[in-house]
Structures are given as structure tokens and as C-alpha cells.
Amino acid sequence: MFRRLPLHPLRLLSPRALGCRHVSTAKPFYITTPIFYPNAVPHIGHLYSLLIADIYYRYHALKDPSRPAQFVTGTDEHGLKIQKAAQAKGLPPREFCDQLSTHFRRLSQTANISYTRFIRTSEDAHEEAVQHIWRELDAQGLVYKGTYSGWYSITDECFYPDGAVTHIPGSPSQTIATETSSPVEYTTETNYMFRLSAFREALLDHYTTHPNSIFPQQYLTDTIAILSSPLQDISISRPRSRLSWGIEVPGDPEHTIYVWIDAVISYLTAIGYPWKNADSGFSNGWPVDLQIIGKDIVRFHAIYLPAILLALKLPLQRQLLAHAHWTSSQKKMSKSLGNTTDPFDVMGAYGVDPIRYYMAIAGGNFRDDVDWSDAQVKKETTELRNILGNFLLRVTSSKIRGIIKGAREKGVLEPAKDRRYEPLSDALKVLPGQVAKDLESLEVSDAIKRIMEVVRLANKILTDVEPWNGDSPAVTLTSFNTSIEALRVAGICLQPFIPDTAKKLLDSLGIREEERTWAHADEVGVAGGLVKGVKLFEK
Template sequence: MTRRFYVTTPIYYVNGAPHIGHAYTSIAADVMARFHRLSGHDVFFLTGTDEHGQKVEQAAQNAGVEPKAFADKVAADFRNMADAMDISYDAFIRTTEPHHIASAQALWKKVAENDAIYLGAYEGWYALRDECFYGEDELIAGPDGQKLAPTGAPVEWVKEPSYFFRLSAFQDRLLELYEQNPDFLGPHGARNEIISFVKQGLRDLSISRTSFRWGIPVPGDEQHVMYVWFDALANYLSALGYPDASSPRMAYWPASLHLVGKDIARFHAVYWPAFLMAAGIELPRKVFANGWWTIEGQKMSKSLGNVVDPRDLVQEFSLDTVRFFLLREVPFGGDSDLSRKALMTRNNVELANDLGNLAQRTLSLVARNCGGIVPEQGARTEEDAKLLGQVSLLPDLLALQLDRCALTDALEEVWKVIRACNAYIDHQAPWALRKTDPDRMADVLRVLLDALRGIATLLQPFMPRSMAQMLDQLGVTEGERVFAALSQPLPAGRQLPAPQGIFPRYADPEPV
């Protein structure tokens, strides 16, 4: 039976424009989706936009437009960003779509039927920026003594009627979930924070508001709109057709992986599984929280004017250079810094030099000395077998790394082999063998072609466009690019196109 893999990004909040942090999570999810497709798995990849809530209502008012018109414009911008970053999503959900509204209401009814929702009155500290309520013990003091959320967001005292979710009733079940499923939540730091938060004691959660109207009406009481996070988290089910059990997409549930930013780990690792437990729905397999990006060592903020639109980076550098850098620079799950110098260095050293130069040298030698034709597989020396053995291990090594969301480590596994290939070509010196042992030269070049084929095949999820170019130059047909095809050698005698450079080098312009 074909393995199913359901991966999601968070749905991005439309109170502002897309930035590099949104692109980062989307690219990571895209790598996961592409890797599993190339592994022969049945993949469903979901992204989209979160469009309700007080912040969106206020942003629309400030822009002088209706909330739906405002959401339409920003949602289109997020879809454009995803397309510009070559995100291979299967569905782009918007929480203003009628089917999502009906699905979120169905989930509410199911939770309510199981006596996990009750009507009360809320009085407490609310951070509009976070769309989150905080207890007095969670607040911190600001520079002028005002109360702030632990995220630094301003808070205000809110008092209004509210429906509550019996979150406190799920504390023990959540702790049991984390204990019995250590891989449910990652990375390690986020897991520890969540467990500590739950162990401190969970209070029932306010899940409706009456002070604004831009939201999904609560079933049976339209004076209330749903708390934006109850609405938003339901998207992972509504995109599959919930509550219609006959929907073909429901076969993808439970989700294999929710990729989220670390600032929203609590919502996905505490509230979401508790909602699902209350509804009697199977839980997702894994939630993984990636870190934040600073820009040239500074926190990204509108006031500093350093918010980076990933599309601007792609205009200046190649798309695959940007994708590679974001996933290569810092271990996935940690915080990262984006600097032009670091981006150019990664490109020039690892893409242009290590990989690009290796491919260019190999293909140029084949063109010049073998008539551009793939040589026969010859007798293999111990060095040949060692190198090709390293290549043959890559599919399983990458699968293991990606199963634990170690995208940076997965790239390092490939780069170990690329470095080994460079040492091999330098040591074997096929340019010298042309005069002394042309048969051995052909054998060496064939080993390098086979190694490059494996490398380029496995790097497709990370750099789909440039690896498509490399596979074209290696004579690998469209049908030979899945991982299973690596078990079959490329036919000897295949004519290769003229080699061309794939990775340009970048340098800052000289000062005038």
C-alpha cells in the first residue's frame, strides 16, 4: 500500500504582507512534499491564509476597505509569494471560503456535543497582536512599567461574555501524549517549553468574542464569533472535506507533519490536539517549530525598515540560491540570520565551487574526451566502489534526516559526498589519464557521472529548477528522476547536451 504523507504550513495571517519568515516555513514544507513524492508516496501539501479576527478587521478599517476586500488582496499576495518561491502546494485554503466556515462550525458542534464547551464570561489580559489571552503570571514589565505579553505585545484588560473550551480537562492527556510520543513535538527546545507550560496548569480557554464581527459565527449563537485560533486550526481538516467522511481527501488524515513558526507552537501542540481529543478525532503525527530570522543581526521589524520580501531576494539572486541558503545556513529549528555576505558565500563556495564546478569539470571532460557520450560502466576500483557506495546510501540517509525535520543535516549528508567527489576527481586526474590510460579515464568519468546523477536527483526537493538543469545535462530523462530510478544505471551511449554553467557567482559591486 502506498504511504500517504500530509504536510502543512501554518496558514498565514493576512494583517500584513509576506516576508522571509513565511517563505522559510513554506520552502521547508515544500522540500518535505517533494522528497516524499520522489520517494513514491501519495502526498497532499496544504498552505493558505488565515483571514478572520480583530487584527484583520482593524487593518481593513485602517486601509479604508471592507475586511473581505482587504483579505482578498493580501491572500493573493501570499499565493503570489508561494508561486514565486516554487512552492508545490496541492491546495491553498482561505478561511473565508464557505466550505471552511461550514467545516469549522461542524468541528465546534462536535466539541460542544461532547460537553467540552460552555458559556461564561471572560475577564483577563488580551494581546491583540498575538490574538491570545494571557494569565497575570505570564505578563512581563515593559520599559515604562506597562504590562506586556511574554512576546512583548501590549495587552489590555478585556471583559465580555464568552464560550469556553474545557482545556483544563485535557492537561493529563496532553502530558501523556508528549511522554508516550516523544517525536510528536520538535525541536527539543520547543518541546521542553510546551511541556513546562502544560505542567504549570491549564486554564479553560476563551474561544469566542462579541466585541467585533469579523469571524465565523458560533453555531446557534451568532452574537459570538469564534476565537480566531479555533477557526484557523480547523483548516487542516476543512481542506480535506471534514466533516464529510466520504471525501477522498479525508484519507490523508491524520496529518503527517504540521510545520509552524516557534511563536505559534503552543496553539498547535496544546490547543489543537486538545480540540481534536474533544472531538474524538485522531491526532496529527508531528508538529515541528522552526526558528526566527534576524536581518543582518537585527530583529526584523517594520519600524527598522528591514522586513525582507523573499521575492526581492529572488530578483537579486537565483531562486534556488535563496532556497538553498535558507535551509543550509543554520540547523532547522534554530534561529537564523540573513546577511547578503553569508548568502553570497554559501552560493559561491558550496553551489558554484563545490557542486557547480564539479559538474562543469566532469561534463566538459566527457564532451571533450568522450564525444559527449555516456561511457560504459567499467571495472571498478576500490576508490570507485567507495564513492558510489556513499552515493547509494544517500536516499536512506536523507529519509532519516527529513523524518526528524533535520533539513540542514540532510544537505550536509549530500555535501559530504560532493566533497568526496571533488577529492576523487582531483586524485584520479582524468585529464591526465587521457594520455596514459584512456580506458581508465572513461571509467573515472562514468563514476563521476553516476555520482552526479545521484546527487542531483536527491537535491531536487531543495533546488528543483537548477537540479532539473543538471539532470538535463547528465542525460537523465523525466521518467528517470524519481529515487527508485537510481537503482537502474543510465544507458551507456546516451548523447549529452553541451555543458553549461548552472550556478552563477555573486559579488557586491565595487564602490565607485
């Protein structure tokens, strides 16, 4: 082990930089994933949503340690798909959901997802809240009974208007939902309807005046296009004879509340809705600061849920991040095609943090579908080990430490001024701010690539300087100190992405827990304790 001297005289840090916590009156930062539909075991897309939310939850905890935060995920357990899947297994729907919900909790635990609340829509409190909202909407004349005709998808559990389906002559299903490619069939039912049309202008005004409310831009453009034409009222119930597994419509035991209305309300009930007053909602975290969703459910989160919120006189979500899908050989992953990737298998094969790293760097631009590639996983995870893990071992080698120790035993050793390290020092000064800007612009891939570029630069300079040759102990000391500083700053910035590895790295540098906030990454020369070389990756 070896103690690193600070690069420069230390400045006194502010209480915020020291990570001091105090009672905050700020609205908690609130982030959500989709409420997952557990009709089958989790797949890689579920892990993707969880990972992106976890990155932002951890980042905000580092950026503003005094601000409380809520991170909600969970399972959407009602609907026809669940009912049929449970019947196929010979199980009551609730027992079936109990089993599958456990898999989603286990996925979060295995992947080191730091959620604060796991909601299940089969919870009694959620059912009561959904019925409360139904009564609120009904009291305003926004719910009426009518005959609804439209294209219904069992897979998606929703109706689609004519403009949202595609007719494919000669295909087995003939007609599919344009958004999801799920088969649809034309259905006529007597259902309860929600006056969605009453909110078109208000929603259109919101999105045209809040250009950052949906990311990437293409989904905001699509939403504005939908809202620029008349909206149809939507069905919000199904006959009980067709769908028995769900929340009963208040006052009408012959109807079940439509599963998607039930599901999107979970973001409210997860933080205690109905609240006593608006202040209670604010102090619990509403509105959502960032909702992570898949691109196939934008309409439900950008139109249906906001319309309900407007009706309830609640603030709209602040920002939606709609991510693309993971594919296999450029085809959508599907259990029926046998081309899904099991998240437990890949985390077991490569390690949790390497998979988190791969998914963030390969899938963190959100605009286009990403093809899962085992070859690419191996390439990216090998680079992570080589660039980060090997760099730590090289810097903390017994050869480098021996040169410094021997020189100090002979007298005072001061680091040399070596211009070769100026590009690295300059890069480290701006790295935390640049990474923060990337993350706040929802450019996850750019953020992690930027960190690794600086570690690559540090590796290159170390190779060029050759501090292990012992020609100048003062140069060796400069190389050691600057390289350790690069690892410290990179380690802090990597915490949201690869938390266990970053912790192991910062532990090895002797950085105290309270000196790992984002503000500390901006501070030059925060002294560590005893520095030791450790193996960051076991596999």
C-alpha cells in the same frame, strides 16, 4: 554530447524503483504549513515555512511515488488585526484579504512551492465547518459562557494567562507576551469558553508516550511542562462589538468565534471536513503527518487543536516541526523596525533555487534563530555554483570527451580500476540512505550538507586525477563515469531542495523522468542517455 556507459552491469529494477504508479489504499501523506495571517505582505519567515513543507512533500513523492499526498497552505483571514488594517486602507475586510491572499499565492508560485490546496478561512465551506465543530463541542457541554479576564494581545489575537507574560518596568508597553514579545493589556470580557482543562491529562499522556510528536525536543519539553500544571479554560469568542470580521457564533449574533480556533480548524476543512465517517477522513489524509509551524504558535497546535481533536474523537497530528525565526542583526524582523527581508527581492537578486538552498542549509536545524545575512547568502550561493555547477562543466568538458572519443575510435576502451575513486564510490552507495535518515529525523540542514560533501569529494578527486591530461584514456573514462554517477545520485537527492536545478542537472545527464525516484538513487549504474554540459545557474 556524450553517452556514458554504465559503471556495472545493470540489475533489474523493481516496479517501485521504476516509479510505477498504482491505485493506493494507503492514507495520503498530509503536510501543512501555518495558515498565514495576511495583515501585511509576505516576509521571509513565510517563505521559510513554505520551503520546509515543500522539501518534505517533494521528498515523500520521490520516496513513495505510489502514495497520494496532500500539501495544504493558505491564509487566516479573520480577526481584529485584519479588521483594523482594512479600515486603515479604506477597504472592506474581504476585499483587503482578496488582495493580500494573492501575494501569498504569488510567493508560493515564485518559490516553486508545490502545494495541492490553498485554503482561505473566509471560504463559505470553512465557515460552515467551523460552526459545525462549535455545535459538536457545545453539544458535549464543552462550551459555556463566562467572564474571562486575562492579558490580551492585539498583535497575536489571543489571551495569555499570568504565567505567560513578562512585566518590564519602564518599557512603553510595560507587559509583553513572553512567547512572542508582543504587547498585552489586561482585559475582562464576557465570552464563550472552551473546557480546555478537561483534556489536560489526556494531552499529557499523549506527549509523554509519544516523544517524537514535537520537534525540536525543547518544544516538547515546554509543552509537557505546561500540561503538568492545571490548565485554564480558554476564551473562544469575542464580542461582536469589538470584532465584527469573523465567523458568527451559532445562535448568538452578538459574538464572533475566536480567530485562532477558526484558524486551526482549517487543517480539517482543507481536506473536506466534516466527513461522512472516520474512513473518509483517513482516505482524505487525516491525521496530519507533519505540521510545519513557527515556534511562537506551538501552544495553539500542541494544546488547543489537539484538545478539539480529542473532543471530536479524531486522531491527533502525528508530528509537529516548530521552526525558529529569521532575525536581522539578532533582532526579530519587524515591519515597524524596517528590518524585514522581502522574499521576492532576494529571489529576484540571487535566483529561486539559490535562496531555497541558502535557507535550507542555514535554517534547517530549527533549534535556534537564524540571522539573515546577505554576505552569507552570497557565500553559500557562490559555493553552490562552484561545487555543483562548475563540477558538471568540468566533467563534461570537450577535452575529457575528446580523449574518450579518440581512444574509442582506435579500439575498445574499458574503464580502468582506479583506487583513488573508491572513497567516492563508497560514499555514493550510502548517500541516499543517509540523506533519507537525516530528513526523517527532521535534520534538513544535515541532509543537504551531506549531499554537498559528496559533491565536494568528487570535485577533489577529479582535480587530483587530472583526467584531461590524456595520459591514460582508461583512467579518463573511469573518472568520467564515476563523476557522472556522483552527479546523478546527488541530482536525485537534491530534487526536494533545489528542484529546478536538479531537473536541469538530471536532464543534462539524460536520466529519464521515471528513473529519478529515491529508489533509483540506490541503484548503481543506472544508464543515462546523451550527456551534455549545461550551465546550471544563470546568475
